[in-house]
Amino acid sequence: MSLEISGNPKGTVSSILGVSEDELIKNRVLDVGFLDDIESEILKRKYVLSPTKAGSGIRIKLLLGMAMGKPVFCSKLDAQTSSYFMDMEDIVAYDSAEEFAEKLQKLENETSLYEKISQNAYDTIKNFFNWESYAEKVYSVVVSLNKK
Numbered sequence: 838m839s840l841e842i843s844g845n846p847k848g849t850v851s852s853i854l855g856v857s858e859d860e861l862i863k864n865r866v867l868d869v870g871f872l873d874d875i876e877s878e879i880l881k882r883k884y885v886l887s888p889t890k891a892g893s894g895i896r897i898k899l900l901l902g903m904a905m906g907k908p909v910f911c912s913k914l915d916a917q918t919s920s921y922f923m924d925m926e927d928i929v930a931y932d933s934a935e936e937f938a939e940k941l942q943k944l945e946n947e948t949s950l951y952e953k954i955s956q957n958a959y960d961t962i963k964n965f966f967n968w969e970s971y972a973e974k975v976y977s978v979v980v981s982l983n984k985k
């Protein structure tokens with residue numbers, strides 16, 4: 838297994854960690870920089886990782902990963918951005934390296950759990966994060982404002 842980190846200029850990971858690019862590669866950590874087509878890259882991978890520790894709003898790669906039927910590992914902060922996200926049902930939430938490793942091992946050992954989370958992730962996006970649902974919510978807000 839390897840870890841590919843995207844979304845930063847190449848060289849950022851080694852700079853932040855204070856290790857050489859060779860050392861990263863030796864430990865199967867790849868700094869892939871910015872991606873031209875993140876969707877096709879996500880499709881090639883078994884998991885998506887969204888380790889947000891600060892900020893607000895739902896991360897696009899979290900939604901993209903789920904829409905492509907991938908188990909998405911995210912911080913509990915990310916998992917709390919939507920009431921639709923349920924840990925170990927449609928998303929995999931963690932707070933520590935130990936919890937991450939434990940849940941990863943569980944998914945690697947239990948194919949049926951991996952498949953369930955993959956399907957539920959896809960279904961959550963299909964059912965709740967689509968333009969029709971969004972339009973209905975906007976419409977209900979507009980109607981409620983007109984009643985005031």
